[in-house]
Amino acid sequence: MTNKCDSVSIGGLSKLTGCNIETIRYYEKASLMPAPARTEGGHRLYSKTLQRRLTFICKARRLGFTLQEVRSLLEMTDGGYSCDEVKQVVLNQLSVVRSKIEELARLESNLETMASQCSGGGLPHCAAVDSLFNMTD
Amino acid sequence: MTNKCDSVSIGGLSKLTGCNIETIRYYEKASLMPAPARTEGGHRLYSKTLQRRLTFICKARRLGFTLQEVRSLLEMTDGGYSCDEVKQVVLNQLSVVRSKIEELARLESNLETMASQCSGGGLPHCAAVDSLFNMTD
DNA sequence: ATAAATCCTGTAGTTACTACGGATTCAAGA
DNA sequence: TCTTGAATCCGTAGTAACTACAGGATTTAT
Numbered sequence: 001m002t003n004k005c006d007s008v009s010i011g012g013l014s015k016l017t018g019c020n021i022e023t024i025r026y027y028e029k030a031s032l033m034p035a036p037a038r039t040e041g042g043h044r045l046y047s048k049t050l051q052r053r054l055t056f057i058c059k060a061r062r063l064g065f066t067l068q069e070v071r072s073l074l075e076m077t078d079g080g081y082s083c084d085e086v087k088q089v090v091l092n093q094l095s096v097v098r099s100k101i102e103e104l105a106r107l108e109s110n111l112e113t114m115a116s117q118c119s120g121g122g123l124p125h126c127a128a129v130d131s132l133f134n135m136t137d
Numbered sequence: 138m139t140n141k142c143d144s145v146s147i148g149g150l151s152k153l154t155g156c157n158i159e160t161i162r163y164y165e166k167a168s169l170m171p172a173p174a175r176t177e178g179g180h181r182l183y184s185k186t187l188q189r190r191l192t193f194i195c196k197a198r199r200l201g202f203t204l205q206e207v208r209s210l211l212e213m214t215d216g217g218y219s220c221d222e223v224k225q226v227v228l229n230q231l232s233v234v235r236s237k238i239e240e241l242a243r244l245e246s247n248l249e250t251m252a253s254q255c256s257g258g259g260l261p262h263c264a265a266v267d268s269l270f271n272m273t274d
Numbered sequence: 275a276t277a278a279a280t281c282c283t284g285t286a287g288t289t290a291c292t293a294c295g296g297a298t299t300c301a302a303g304a
Numbered sequence: 305t306c307t308t309g310a311a312t313c314c315g316t317a318g319t320a321a322c323t324a325c326a327g328g329a330t331t332t333a334t
Binding site: 009020023030039041042043068 | 322330
């Protein structure tokens with residue numbers, strides 16, 4: 001699974017990163033990962049550099065960046081990028097995340113209200129259902 | 138665009154809800170919206186009830202619920218659920234919402250860390266990008 | 275040496291839309 | 305009333321970001 005140069009197979013890389021095999025191949029096809037070295041028989045071999053690159057992609061995806069955004073983050077690391085440009089992308093993503101949190105907090109309190117209106121019996125009617133359609137946002 | 142019974146065309150509904158026309162038709166095909174009334178010529182006419190239903194769907198979608206989750210919220214209002222069953226679904230959705238909030242809060246703090254590491258100049262290097270490569274989560 | 279595990283390519287399916295294209299239908303002005 | 309121009313119809317195809325086969329080749333462990 002590993003050779004003397006710390007290269008790993010696609011399965012090894014999958015275990016290291018938590019990214020599934022099909023997804024790794026998909027990233028290669030989508031040009032986020034470069035074509036890796038191959039064994040005699042054609043199996044992919046990933047160097048430490050590529051391992052780090054995939055780790056980066058996975059983290060960025062977990063942070064909610066689109067593949068297009070990840071691509072531009074990677075281009076920033078590959079080519080010349082300015083700190084301003086990076087900060088711009090990060091702050092933009094931060095504001096997206098913050099507004100999602102706000103919206104979810106509103107829904108949370110709406111759901112709490114609904115739950116508190118349930119009398120909880122086996123009755124065929126529930127005040128919470130009516131409140132569902134009357135939520136004020 | 139509106140008649141005496143407060144029915145609106147699909148375009149009117151689109152403007153009211155912010156949901157685009159193709160999406161409204163898609164929700165009908167996906168059985169989230171029932172088939173609405175039609176004009177003589179076959180154009181869709183949406184009653185107040187359906188307007189409220191779509192508004193609900195859009196809110197739930199903006200909050201990150203999948204269509205499948207929206208469907209089960211809607212089934213509470215359509216099918217004859219008992220108060221106990223409703224409460225169950227509501228509490229379940231509540232825990233889903235809460236874990237989404239937690240997850241987003243983690244993303245928020247990770248992004249804040251990234252942003253704080255940006256010195257912000259036109260410099261050719263950015264600590265935030267390095268931190269993405271080295272982040273332990 | 276052989277069986278089990280892993281990997282290969284390529285295609286098709288998934289979710290939740292979005293964008294067309296060509297044919298009606300509707301609404302508003304002359 | 306007639307005539308446009310905007311809106312709507314339906315069906316198909318494309319999008320993002322995967323995920324799941326199928327059927328065969330390669331690698332690894334016993």
